[in-house]
Amino acid sequence: MSDNTVTVRRAVAADEAALLEIELTAWDATSGFPSLTAGDRTTFFAERYGPDAFLVAELAGRLVGYIRLQDKYPFPEGAGVLSINGLAVAPEARGQGIGSVLMDAVTAEAKRRGARKITLHVHGVNTVARRLYERHGYVVEGTHPREFLIDGQYVDAVDLALFL
Template sequence: MNKEDISQVLEIEKQCFSVPWTKEAFVMEVEKNKFARYIVAELDEIIVGYGGMWMIIDEAHVTNIGVRPDFRGRGFGDVIVKAMIAAAEKEGIYNMTLEVRASNRVARNLYEKYGFKACGIRPKYYQDNNEDAVIMWKQRN
């Protein structure tokens, strides 16, 4: 992802999340956060999804993954998750973590498909409705 992608990524962010990141947050991630890596999935020059993570020492923390609602169910989430895992492993990072809404069964199933396991709960993690987050880890076998 580069700075030119931010406007489309921001559209997706707003469609996917009740408390979306701001344009300034994405600019900071792309331009100044040396730990951040972002991937976009494109179809006919339209960004249909994206994923972000922070890679620090031996761990990657997935910050966000989003797919445009009208492109869901077509495998773009799979492509993004696989690309993020590959990017982390290319850097020698085999441990990944993330938080996901307890109610987001579709996302949880996707992460489980790629080896993430539920390892804990962050009570009342989400500000908009105090929903719990499920902490998931993917670790090298």
């Protein structure tokens, strides 16, 4: 019998290779920016965000997803507003509730930090992600029409928020 329990924990530096593999395979033109996953990337963590910015999902001892949660603003007046800057699930692990588990974990983490609001951006054409966020209580705050030009098509950016 296999263990289908998804667990969430903080990322550690040793997760880099597995997270990079998810990063390079999980995004497409409807969900991300092809220019950011093209080329010969060899690192996942960046100077701006290290392992402490990520929660990771494990299934059967294997990393299958991540979510990045950071302060949205670097100044005191914006304290309490956090931003999700990426949620990805490995393609072979989709449809198993991993995105929901990560969303629940990030909400718990935000509450633990005393946040009052979580924000995120999503491509308007990414209906799967939008449904996930809306199921978790996120509401549309605004739309930026034709914000991006991806593969020759204009894509709206949609701002969503959860008020805690």
